[in-house]
Amino acid sequence: MQTSTTSRRRLRAALVAAVMGASAFSGAGMAHAEGDPTAWISSDEMTIMSMETCANQSEEYRFRLYYSPDYKGAWVNIGHNIYDMLALKMPYSPARPLYFCPNTGTGSGQVAGNNAASAYNWYEGYIGTVYYSAGYKGAFDMVGARSGHSTLWNTRNDNRSIQFSRPW
Numbered sequence: 001m002q003t004s005t006t007s008r009r010r011l012r013a014a015l016v017a018a019v020m021g022a023s024a025f026s027g028a029g030m031a032h033a034e035g036d037p038t039a040w041i042s043s044d045e046m047t048i049m050s051m052e053t054c055a056n057q058s059e060e061y062r063f064r065l066y067y068s069p070d071y072k073g074a075w076v077n078i079g080h081n082i083y084d085m086l087a088l089k090m091p092y093s094p095a096r097p098l099y100f101c102p103n104t105g106t107g108s109g110q111v112a113g114n115n116a117a118s119a120y121n122w123y124e125g126y127i128g129t130v131y132y133s134a135g136y137k138g139a140f141d142m143v144g145a146r147s148g149h150s151t152l153w154n155t156r157n158d159n160r161s162i163q164f165s166r167p168w
Contacts, residue, residue, distance in 0.1 A: 004152055005085070005158060007052060010034065010154070013094065016026045027152075029163065034059055034060070034062055034124060035059060035060035035061070035062070035079050035125060036166035037062075037078075037080055037081065037121055037123060037128070038081070038126065038164045038165065038166070039080070039094055041081075042091075043079050043090055043091050044080075044082065044088035044089050044090065044103070045090050045091060046079070046080060046095070047078065047079070047080055047082065047088060047098065048087065048088055048090060048098075050079070052077060052079065052103070053076060053077050053078075053079075053101065054076070054077065054101035054102070055077065058077050059084060059139055060079045060125045061077035061078060061079030062077070062079065062121070062122035063077065063078045063079065063119070063120070063121050063122070063123060063143070063162070063164070064077050064119065064120050064121075064122075064130045065077065065078065065100075065112055065118075065119050065130075065159070065162075066118040066119065066120075067106060067107025067108075067110065067115040067116065067117060068101055068105075068106060068107065068117050069114060069117045069118050069150055069151045069156075070118060070150045070151075071118050071120055071148065071150060072105065072106070072118075073100075073104075073105045073106040073107045074100035074101060074104045074105045074106060074107035074108040074109075074110065075100060075101060075104050075105070076098060076099065076100050076101050076112050077101075078098075078128075078162055079158070080090040080164075081136075081161075081162060081163045082098065082161055082162045083134060083135060083136070083161055084134035084135070084160055084161055085097060085098045085111075085112055085113030085114075085134075085159065085161065085162070086111065086113040086114070086134070087134070087159055088137060089143050090159060092152060097111040097112070098111070098113060098159055099111055099112060100112050100115070102131065112158060113123060113159065113160050114157060114160065115121060115157060115159075116152060116155075116156075116157070116159050117128070117153060117157060118148065118149055118150050118151055118157050119141070119143050119148060119149055119152060119157040120147075120148030120149075121144065121145060121146065121147060121148060122145070123144040123145055123146070123164070124145055124146060125166060125167070126141045126164045126165065126166060126167075127142055127143065127144055127145060127164065127165050127166070127167055128142075128147060128160075128162060128163075128164050129141070129142045129162065129163050129164075129165065130143065130152060130155045130159045130162050131155065131159065131160060131161040131162070132154065132159065132160065133160050133161065134161050136158040136161050136163045137161075138154060139155060139158075141142075141153060141154050141155050144167075145151050145167065
């Protein structure tokens, strides 16, 4: 004869197994959600310190600037608005420029601000706008979701800031 304690233990074990099975099943085969490049950040520390800035593929940093036209040469991944590519702000340290990633081709290690010639945007629901001047001002090139510009016509080698937005 079962006691109420044994029944509760079996019920608890069955519930735990069901919850664990359901959570494992719900995560199986699902892609990692892309980051939100419009999210507010207090400094550019994430852009400077993140390994994803120079990763071959990234879910969080899905906008890429290239040193040369036609998506060639050195590149850098961007995942947040950048007010001034020549003066990224870090807490408790002087501002520094954004650089193209090392060992990625011609232009590696060069400053990215005022040096990019093409861009690609892998974000699904965001437009990336590259601006001529710091502070999201001046001439610009809009790079639509899941598309690119093999040549930045308005901001080629004259690009200082990047801002992301939703198309609606």
